[in-house]
Amino acid sequence: MAVDAITETPAARPAFARDTPAMRRLSWQGAAFGAIALAACGHLLIKQGLLAAAHSASPATPMQNIFHYLIQPAVPAGLCIYGVGTLLWIRAVSRHNISFLYPLTALNYVIVSIGAKLLFHETLSFGRCIGITVVVLGVALLQLSARGDQS
Amino acid sequence: MTASVALWSSIVLGACAQVFLKRGVTRPDGREPALGIALVRSPWVLAWAACFVAATGLWLVALSRIEISYAFPLLSIGYPIVAVLSLAVLKERIALSRWIAILVITIGVAIIWRSA
DSSP, X not given: OTHHHHTSSGGGOOGGGSOOXXXXXXXXXXXXXXXXXXXXXXXXXXXXXXXXHHHSOOOSSHHHHHHHHHTSTHHHHHHHHHHHHHHHHHHHHHHSOHHHHGGGGGHHHHHHHHXXXXXXXXXXXXXXXXXXXXXXXXXXXXXXXXXXSOO | OOHHHHHHHHHHHHHHHXXXXXXXXXXXXXXXXXXXXXXXXXXXXXXXXXXXXXXXXXXXXXXXXXXXXXHHHHGGGHHHHHHHHHHHTSOOOOOHHHHHHHHHHHHHHHHHHHTO
């Protein structure tokens, strides 16, 4: 991620990474879990918009398709929510070790999958649940292996 | 273009983008990168931007036709791809424990892939 570059010096930090009174009240837990929740919501909203696009008449070429998707209100809205989540994430990263925080993002796989089942009635088979659990374990292991690295 | 081609292209391009970005913001002498215009002029950073935009577009194409509870966890195959590319392009050292973690993630992705 491009996050490291902008947290180098206090002066270079954007407003959301600086110690403003409002930001001081926001704990790293609030920032991290807020970021994860917003990223999951953003992706589900994008999927909602794409489902809406699929119901309306679909143009031919892939480029036309992408344009068609981008004008579905839920798609840019989802991208924006994802963007706000990224800002919160930068805030969390500036407060706590990345090697601790990064495995938490694997929670997104769980949240998005459960959300997809509840909202879009997707099939969450036993095999898919096992696969997601194994991936989450792998991401946690990946970060354990980063303990020795510079955070 | 089939939906699965769009999905896998998006995942691979997204992983390549990360490695290009890392290469673009890392200076050989280990000093802090110059932010601003110099960074935007870097061919590696431009490659990152191009891959990122293409990956996002392909992601929309893929997601419009594939269940998100299947496609989203598959994104994690990006971790092993980035690891192998960082070994090849950036000459990063990868410890045994990290290879084990990468193997576990790959097994998880294979299980999700077979669940389709």
